[in-house]
Amino acid sequence: MKQIVAFWGLVTMLYGGVAFAQTKQINKKNQMASFINKGNAAPKEWFTGTVWVNMNVTPDEGYNANIATVTFERQARTNWHSHRSGQLLFVIEGIGYYQEKGQPMRVIREGDVVKIPKNVVHWHGASHQNSMRHIAMITDVDKDKTEWFEPVSDTDYNQAQSNNGTQPNAKALANHRQLWPDYISKVQQTDPDLVAVFDNFAFDEVISHDTTDVKRRTLLIMASTIGSQALTEYRMFVNAALNVGVRPTEIKEVVYQAVPYVGVAKVIDFIAATNDIFKERNIALPLESHATTTPENRxxxxxxxxxxIFGSRIDDMYKNSPKDLLHIQQYLSANCFGDYVTRSGLDIPTRELVTLAFLVALGGAEGQIKGHIQGNANVGNDRQTIINLLTQLLPYVGYPRTLNAINCLNEVLPAK
Incomplete structure (x- = not known):
């Protein structure tokens, strides 16, 4: 199982000896770039995942040392190995893991220095969510020897993560990656405890509550961010929606429908954000019109x-309206429903769930929440469907607004 490797050329003491001939001669002009460029792919027999090694200082330059910049893509790592002369790691970017045989795993971040004793069996690499780059240094190269052992298995790698508690668990990571495959979280670098707690809850526990389709779930959470006026999170979920196959038309229809419920003053920035994302992703604008009414029939x-949607209640609203407020009822019919809700691009059951997501996130709209809970039921969205919606919104709108919506649900559609 153990493999003792003689040094090959310049890099053997660092990572098992790939001769990077093109990096032997580093002139002063290119020295700084050598710390930034990824360099050459590391050998697969000693690494899991994608790893790049870029030599910076070598014995050929008159130093009894090897210094290299090593870049680990997310979840990439070394095999278990040891160095006869020991090793120093200077983390210069990202988040990674370091572990010695028989010891707990350690999270390493930009600015950390890892001092690896002589002959200690260890591994190091990137974290689950982030890439990691470090400078690796070995001195006394003429006396050094690298011993390579077995790979770090996925089971051991994930166990190290769960034991550490500063990274989301494997299921949360998988669900998060489904929405944002290549996203590297800046918050995870500065606030790892918060990200671990939130992601384990929102992307494992909450998602596991029900079988809501990922497209619908993502679209409804996206809708709630408009009600919450959470523009940064909205941008995240527009990209997530596109990543999981939600059509651009469906996204635009959610934004348009927000206008009568949230107000154009609050929605205009979300329209701009949507257009920016669409342009970045080469989605041609304007999209095809989905209007179904005219000024004459709206x-x-x-x-x-x-x-x-609401049945005879609408006749009662017209009948009971004071004459000086009758125009508001007419606006609701012609503008809110005639101009917006009648549009194609989203079916009516989805539109009712979208509206409920707006209202729950807005807060202070319990009267309208009750009306639209009944409207949801009338178009086929039963109590369980609404519970699923509220559950999926909970991490994004918070407990007070969710609990208020649950009170409305229990009043309109009590549990049987």
């Missing part, structure tokens, strides 16, 4: 849709 069609 009132009629909007009122008909209101009655389809």
């Amino acid at each position: 009132q009629e069609k909007g009122l008909a849709l209101q009655k389809q």
